[in-house]
Amino acid sequence: MKEQYEVKRLDKPVDWTVEVPGSKSMTNRALLMAALSDGQVKLEGVLFSDDSRHFLESLVSLGFTVDINEPEKTVTVLGCGGNIPKKQAVINVGSAGTAARFLTAMLGFSDGEYTIEASEQMKKRPMQELFTLLTGVGAKITYLEMEGHLPVQICGRRNPKADSDQTQTDGKPLQLSLDISKSTQFLSALLLISPMIQQGLDIHITSEKTDGSYIRITRKMLADAGVEVKYDRKNYRVAPKAVYQKNHYQIEPDVSAACYFYAAAAITGGRALVGHVQKDNSQGDMKFLDVLAQMGCTVTEKADGIEVAGPAEGALKGISVDMNDFSDQALTLAAIAPFCNSDVHITHIGHIRGQECDRLHAMAEELTKRGITCTEEPDAITIKPGIPSPGIVSTYEDHRVAMSFALLGLKTDGIIIDNPSCCRKTFENYFDLLDKLS
CATH class of the missing domain: 3.65.10.10 (Enolpyruvate transferase domain)
Structure with missing residues (x-):
């Protein structure tokens, strides 16, 4: 051009x-949900753009089997039930805010060690709230340039090198607090990876803003896939042992x-x-x-x-x-x-x-x-x-x-x-x- x-x-x-x-927001949400599902999941009406290609390339770098058909606007992902095939990898999220926030959350709750790279533009965008939360649950974050921003190295909370004791749950949901005033993507990321948190999830929102249109998209997509998110205007709750139960997504026009x-x-x-x-x-x-x-x-x-x-x-x-x-x-x-x-x-x-x-x-x-x-x-x-x-x-x-x-x-x-x-x-x-x- x-x-x-x-x-x-x-x-x-x-x-x-x-x-x-197709909708970028729905495409990238569906890609993450497919990767965390157990078995083959097909997406139709997929958006192919810089953002979605970085998301797809990241999934491939993490070892997921991904079949891409751009002319037909379809993608098929073989989900691994909340596990990431490769335990060490480097991904590049480009300028995609959804890829940056969603994949960071997934890797933070994993059992692997990863490097997340990004474009100069994405390096300037806020990530600190998500990094702070992940560190609080035991993930290890090493900043490679500016503190609070990408790029980072991340050691997931289920990795033996992490600081998290996975055995002490007392049968209670994982309790988290989150400020979403800078980006609702932080909350969407955590809700989307909730099937990785078998004890269940309880997120208390500390900011004045507690909801938003993109959070409602996330909740609707989760509900359609069999994962209910309860919301009482200040807290979001996902029951224990959540599992995605959908093998086909039709992406809406953007x-x-x-x-x-x-x-x-x-x-x-x-x-x-x-x-x-x-x-x-x-x-x-x-x-x-x-x-x-x-x-x-x-x-x-x-x-x-x-x-x-x-x-x-x-x-x-x-x-x-x-x-x-x-x-x-x-x-x-x-x-x-x-x-x-x-x-x-x-x-x-x-x-x-x-x-x-x-x-x-x-x-x-x-x-x-x-x-x-x-x-x-x-x-x-x-x-x-x-x-x-x-x-x-x-x-x-x-x-x-x-x-x-x-x-x-x-x-x-x-x-x-x-x-x-x-x-x-x-x-x-x-x-x-x-x-x-x-």
Whole structure:
């Protein structure tokens, strides 16, 4: 792909019917669950991207038998009942936050010794809460660069060299405390590896935030596989001897990816239908459809997917919205905010400063460079209506910055996306698809 991509300005409303890749969140959860199952498990509708390939390569490096069929979008994993075939290995999680958190938790509760490597981007992202918890239950963590961050060497708590006494459980569940204010992936990781903890698991959440859309995806997938997670608004409990009992996963389309096409319909006054997205999809970004409806769009569920129709002439209403629970779409809303008829105020998104980049600052910086007035706060942003000026959008090696800010160019001449190939992380043919549609 070229180092820069100039977005084609549209001279009429979009009229699009598109298919998007499978959900990254569900793909990587299903891969871990398959590896911890006992026997062969097949995944269909799998997302193939940088993140999922790093997850797959890590499983192979750990000795799992994995059959990959990219054209058919399927993966078959031979699970080993909570055991890891290789007792010593090196894995590289790249920039994948899910792979980093999920696999670290699995290795921390294993009986092996491993090295976890990562990209420069992932090395900057928070991991300390998970490392502290794993150390507390007996795993040994050796930091290879910066303390509290990847890369690390990890000796699992079931390894004889670890500090954990596995015999002293007194018949009680393993008691853990966890702060999830920086990332709910820490909690999802522990719930996903609960079949490795035969005594059962009781997690007390110490942060103000105790739940979230991605945690609900995790709980639903576990329930569908026969593992019930009880939640009382502060504690999560998994009964002893949990076992995954599912040998087939159908991955939903990635609603996060679908939202870029829905947003295009919103700002152009056109229509976009994304195939196989339905209202019973479990992903948190479905809430973005409610936001678009409040802004004046019409959202219709059809047999082949959900369709969004923008208001005539793209006359979107401004909005004030708490996006804490579906913050991946904060960038999308920020990118279409200049085309609204009043201010857009996005709140409770301070945690996105610690993602692939400081996303809150990135949206303020890039909109300001394009002549749009913004007010950046520690946990929020206000964006005023305006006409974006032409220019280059920096993407900070962040796929969501690249995909979101391409929307500016559908209504403005001369918008150029720098480093469009960063979309390989989750949607490697995004700009190819945009070319075909335009």
